[in-house]
Amino acid sequence: MLKVAVLVSGGGSNLQALIDAKQAGNIKNGELALVLSSSADAYALERAKNAGVPTRVCSKKEYRTREEFTDAILGILKEYKIDLVVLAGFMYILSPKFCEEYENRVMNVHPALIPSFCGDGFYGLKVHEKVIASGVKITGATVHFVNSITDGGPIISQGAVPVRFDDTPEILQKRVMAECEWKLLPQAVDLFCQGKLRVVGSRVEILE
Ligand code: GRF
Numbered sequence: 001m002l003k004v005a006v007l008v009s010g011g012g013s014n015l016q017a018l019i020d021a022k023q024a025g026n027i028k029n030g031e032l033a034l035v036l037s038s039s040a041d042a043y044a045l046e047r048a049k050n051a052g053v054p055t056r057v058c059s060k061k062e063y064r065t066r067e068e069f070t071d072a073i074l075g076i077l078k079e080y081k082i083d084l085v086v087l088a089g090f091m092y093i094l095s096p097k098f099c100e101e102y103e104n105r106v107m108n109v110h111p112a113l114i115p116s117f118c119g120d121g122f123y124g125l126k127v128h129e130k131v132i133a134s135g136v137k138i139t140g141a142t143v144h145f146v147n148s149i150t151d152g153g154p155i156i157s158q159g160a161v162p163v164r165f166d167d168t169p170e171i172l173q174k175r176v177m178a179e180c181e182w183k184l185l186p187q188a189v190d191l192f193c194q195g196k197l198r199v200v201g202s203r204v205e206i207l208e
Helices: 013-023 043-050 066-079 096-101 125-134 169-193
Strands: 002-008 030-037 055-057 084-087 106-110 138-145 155-162 197-200 203-206
Touching: 002 013, 002 043, 002 169, 013 030, 013 043, 013 169, 030 043, 030 066, 030 169, 043 055, 066 096, 084 169, 106 169, 125 169, 138 169, 155 169, 155 203, 169 197
Parallel strands: 002 030, 002 084, 030 055, 084 106
Antiparallel strands: 106 138, 138 155, 197 203
16 A cells, blocks of 8 residues: 655645545555645644544744755655655645655646646636636646646646636636546546556656
């Protein structure tokens, strides 16, 4: 069994999708070994506790620099012998050392179709506001490996949903989550844990 850590900062609906998938037997060779939150009052911690997943809190405020914060997180991940790190609504960008130590072993879910609507400044509802303002008719979500370029690592999977004329950012966010993120992320974790993701340069091959 590979040990999976989920890094969160907020509500944790993607964490819940992972917990549900695990309980349904859909993450076959992986165990949710740790939920690490950047905030002591993230609702994601409640979800983890209800599912019996160990939790830790690591608050950026307690560290002077991004490097020290990243080192503290790396220390905790080593303590739990983590094989795969999943960023699920984690609000901080970690230092390049993190990407190096966990190269092709850190996944993120981004609520748009990369390479559109991504990069610095594209997070949370802002992404959906910009999608609506741009007039595009299709958006979606992307699961990708994390490298030192924000939202720039190899893409694992993508899903699409329509943008409707009367959408608000909140309505669109919910559609992207329910129809894309909550499905794609557990599937990607399952594939990783079964050794079915192979990174070749900037592309990911899904092995049969
Ligand atoms: C999701 O939209 C995810 O794509 C983004 O942050 C949000 C997290 O939501 N990276 P939740 O905490 O999983 O509910």
